[in-house]
Amino acid sequence: MIEKTSSPIYEVSARIDKWQEGKYGPYGFAKVLSADPPVTEAIYFASVAKARPALGESFDCSISVVKGRWRVIALASEREPVEQALSGVVRSCCGSDMKRSWRIELDTAKDGINFATLTTQVLREAKVAHLDNGQPLSFMALLSPTGDWSVTKVLTPLAAEAITDHAGNLAFLALALTSWTPDTNRKSLTFAVNSPPSKVWPLVYVPTALLVKQSLRTIRQADAIDASAITSAKATLLHAAQVLQCGSAQELTDLSVDCLQLALTWDAAGARWNCRRLLGPLRLRDPNPGEVIDWVSACVTELETPAKAKVEEAADVAELCGDDEADGPQLKTNQASIKVRMDINDPRVGRGNISGYFSTSIVDAAGLAEGVTVVVRISSSTPPYWNAKRLHRSTPRREDL
Incomplete structure (x- = not known):
């Protein structure tokens, strides 16, 4: 029973001693027992009630003026719950996966x-995956049937405040919150990001396309409350990188990881952290600043002619033959350039696809085409990736074979 009223509502304790029969069925006069009541009694119509209080026993209810008379408009059990703003500190957590919950000791x-x-459901709405013990937070909550307050919305901490330094390619450790294989047909996976000294683990979605591109075939679930998941992460990532870069086919098939290294970016519109770049484990490791590696074998996979001609160094012509004089000052000449993509497999860098721009004269003279084997010099570029800079030699296909 909840009657609408525009008059002030009072929360009181009351008691009904007997029921009477009226035009609209049984009713009783509820005697108000609370101190300093606005009225000594209010009428209680049993016909609109969901339940009847026991005669002679006190009960909590709401009273107000309806159509000029004081009435009991709602029993305490029928009142709509009111959210309260509270604050406290995380003391423990229990359960797993989506059934995990955190116990918060209230400040007051x-x-x-x-x-x-x-x-977990409420925490993830705040774009947070986990909270360590000792983390303060403020929140909205309702009284639950179990006797605790139940958090309905996290107010602070905000996910944005969990990470203060994310410039460049700073690597953050992320633990997998779910298991995955390519046949599960999922577009993204959830990860919990560890960013000490913060006790807040932001929730990040990692596109599975990034994992497939790196030949990662199995992700196993980790647990943020398991200390060994953090201590073993470095060794897991190092082993995975070694397998991806130079492991056997069977080792690639057996490879399974529960963590990644990510570069992050803040999405203000979505109020969440996004994966900007996968930093580890990688099939092809990132170069160090200024790093150069010579005599790298590669196989051409694609030739792409840019929409606009690119001005190339005349030295490129000498690079075809490895002429040392090519290292000296050269005049620039307007030649169209072609972007050459190639696969490399070298234990010094790993396995993957790189590219480089070569003048049309070099491409023609070297017989570059899809499937042609070449030997090149590669060097670091910004942002960090490998770029083919000099062509030492090629093994073009013979037309008469």
């Missing part, structure tokens, strides 16, 4: 209750 007891419960 509310209605005689000292604890609140935070569920």
Whole structure:
């Protein structure tokens, strides 16, 4: 029973001693027992009630003026719950996966209750995956049937505040929150990002396309509350990189990881962290600044002619033969350039696809085409990736074979 009223509503304790029969069915006069009541009694119509209080026993209810008379408009059990703004500190967590919950000790007891419960569903709405013990937070909550306060919305900490330095390619460790193989047909996976000294683990979605591109075939679930997941992460990533870069076919098939290294970017519109770049493990490692590696075998996979001609160094012509004089000052000449993509497999850098621009004269003279084997010099570029800079030799296909 919840009657609408425009008059002030009072929360009181009351008691009904007997029922009477009226035009609209049984009714009773509820005697108000609370101190300093606005009225001594209010009428209670049983016909609109979901339940009847026991005669002679006190009960909590709401009273107000309806059509000029004081009435009981709602029993305490029928009142709509009201959210409360509370604050506290995380003391423990239990459960796993989506059934995990965090127990929060309130800064100040509310209605005689000292604890609140935070569920995974509510925490993820705040774009956060995990909270370490000792993390303060503020939140909205409702009283739950279990006797605790139940968190309905996290107010602070904000996911944006969990990471203060994310410039460049700073690598953050991310633990997998779910298992995955390519046949599961998922577009993204959830990861919990560890960013000490913060006790807040932001939630990040990693596109599975990035994993497939690196030949990662199995992701296994990790647990943020398991300390060994952090301590073993470095060794896991190092082993995975070694397998991806120079492991056998069977080792690639057996490879399974539960963590990644990510570069992140803040999405203000979505109020969440996004994966900007996968930093580890990689099939082809990132170069160090200024790094150059010579005599790298490669296989041409594609020739792409840019829409606009690119001005190339005349030295490129000498590079075809490896002429040392090519290292000296050269005049620039207007020659169209072609972007050549190639696969490399070298234990010094790993396996993957790189590209470089070569003048049309070099491409023609070297007989570059899809499937042609070449030997090149590669060097670092910005942002960090490998770029083919000099062509030492090629093994073009013979037309008469």
